[in-house]
Amino acid sequence: MEEGSVKKEVLHESRDGRRAFLKICSVFLTSLIGIAYSIPIIRTFINPALQKTVIxxxxxxxxxxxxxxxxxxxxxxxxxxxxxxxxxxxxxxxxxxxxxxxxxxxxxxxxxxxxxxxxxxxxxxxxxxxxxxxxxxxxxxxxxxxxxxxxxxxxxxxxxxxxxxxxxxxxxxxxxxxxxxxxx
Ligand code: FES
Missing domain, CATH: 2.102.10.10 (Rieske [2Fe-2S] iron-sulphur domain)
Known part of the structure; x- marks a missing residue:
């Protein structure tokens, strides 16, 4: 294989790797934001049920x-x-x-x-x-x-x-x- 095409191949692979990494970061951050937003909503529904009924x-x-x-x-x-x-x-x-x-x-x-x-x-x-x-x-x-x-x-x-x-x-x-x- 020629030296030029080897360099292109390496460059291509490194771009793919960066894209995959960015994709994982993006999914991770989106999930974190989703969890952060959903906590107050979940608490709204769960919290009253955890309160002790007056006895x-x-x-x-x-x-x-x-x-x-x-x-x-x-x-x-x-x-x-x-x-x-x-x-x-x-x-x-x-x-x-x-x-x-x-x-x-x-x-x-x-x-x-x-x-x-x-x-x-x-x-x-x-x-x-x-x-x-x-x-x-x-x-x-x-x-x-x-x-x-x-x-x-x-x-x-x-x-x-x-x-x-x-x-x-x-x-x-x-x-x-x-x-x-x-x-x-
Ligand atoms: S509940 Fe059993 S004796 Fe009263």
Missing amino acids: SSSGLVEVGDIRGCKVNVPRKVAIKDSRRDAWTKYPETVIGAVWVVQQEDETFKAFSVICPHLGCGIDWDKDSGRFICPCHESYFDIKGEILSGPSPRRMDTLETDIKQGKLFVRYQKMKLGIAEKIPV
Whole structure:
């Protein structure tokens, strides 16, 4: 092969190599820019879904007037508070319920209606004077102590306060199926 054509060949190959390199750089940079632009969009969709759904009240919430309550006569009251799920905030929504019991010493106790076993709703059975979870038949007395059944602990008590004749409760959900009362 002549010297001139060898030089042309080498020049041609070096141009091809440069073009391929530039092409790779261009694809790489375009991908980087694409990723940089897509992060905020992905976050917009993913972030709300990662936020914790509200499962407790934001503080002590009013559950009603205590006048008219009778000793050892449980009253079921709904707990309302603002609630947020992935994308929406709902003002004043029912987030749960509690059993309120006026004690013999005139103090008040609030029990979560959620059974500590597997989370079914606990009812009050007027005839037998016991709280009953119908799912697997756990029974609790008027103080929330467990009488029988698979519940691993007594009914969950919640913090209460009384201000100007109104009862306030701090609503919290607890972990299920364990002996300790641990907020979720
Ligand atoms: S959920 Fe209440 S006894 Fe099982």
